[in-house]
Structures are given as C-alpha cells and as structure tokens.
Amino acid sequence: MNMKKILAVITTAGTLFMANAALAEDGCWIYQHTNGGGTVHSFEGGENVSSLSSLNFNDEASSVKIAEGYLLAIFQHDNYGGKYRTFGEGTFNLTNVGMIHSFWGWTYWNDQASSIRCKKK
Ligand SMILES: [Ca+2]
Numbered sequence: 001m002n003m004k005k006i007l008a009v010i011t012t013a014g015t016l017f018m019a020n021a022a023l024a025e026d027g028c029w030i031y032q033h034t035n036g037g038g039t040v041h042s043f044e045g046g047e048n049v050s051s052l053s054s055l056n057f058n059d060e061a062s063s064v065k066i067a068e069g070y071l072l073a074i075f076q077h078d079n080y081g082g083k084y085r086t087f088g089e090g091t092f093n094l095t096n097v098g099m100i101h102s103f104w105g106w107t108y109w110n111d112q113a114s115s116i117r118c119k120k121k
C-alpha cells in the first residue's frame with residue numbers, strides 16, 4: 001500500500017482504522033466495534049472461518065477492513081449459510097450496511113456475521 005493510499009484510508013476511516021493501517025498491508029480484518037474498535041481478528045487471503053464461534057466472535061463484528069486486492073465475504077450463519085455480503089478494498093461500518101429489509105425496516109449487518117471468507121483477488 002503506498003502512502004497516498006494510506007492517507008486515503010485514514011481520511012475515510014478515522015483514527016482507529018488509521019492505527020491499524022500501518023500494522024498489516026494484506027488480508028482482511030473484522031472488529032468488535034465500529035470504526036475499527038474493540039477486539040480485532042485478521043485473516044490472510046484464502047483463509048475461511050466456517051464458525052466465528054471458534055474465535056468467540058459469533059454475531060460480534062461491527063466493522064471490517066479489506067486490503068487492496070482482497071475480498072471479504074461475511075455470512076449470516078455458520079458454514080457460509082444464510083444471507084451474505086461481499087466487500088472489496090476499504091473500511092466499512094456494518095451498522096449501516098443493510099442485510100434484510102422487511103415490513104419493520106432494515107436489519108443491518110451489525111453483530112450478525114457467523115462465518116467469513118477472506119480471498120485474494
Ligand atoms: Ca459488535
């Protein structure tokens with residue numbers, strides 16, 4: 001990741017993501033809280049976790065970060081089941097990423113992910 005790219009990430013993501021930007025340049029990250037806060041788990045390209053319960057992280061992820069050249073898919077259920085959402089490079093707060101729309105409004109991805117796949121493009 002070059003400096004211009006790092007600055008762009010800092011600008012769009014805020015201070016907590018900035019702290020993490022220098023740590024690792026490849027792969028995918030999921031965070032317990034929004035804006036890269038709380039507990040973090042990192043994954044390499046090709047790394048899949050069929051049950052985030054194995055990391056004590058079921059229904060915990062509230063933000064994600066994906067390095068340039070990687071894709072992250074998050075799934076509603078274990079074993080890559082239920083609804084899913086794919087993210088490309090960037091940082092995202094799951095509190096404003098819609099998962100299900102019903103009569104009662106949107107259910108967001110916040111605290112919903114139960115399995116993940118991190119993939120190198
Ligand atoms: Ca959370």
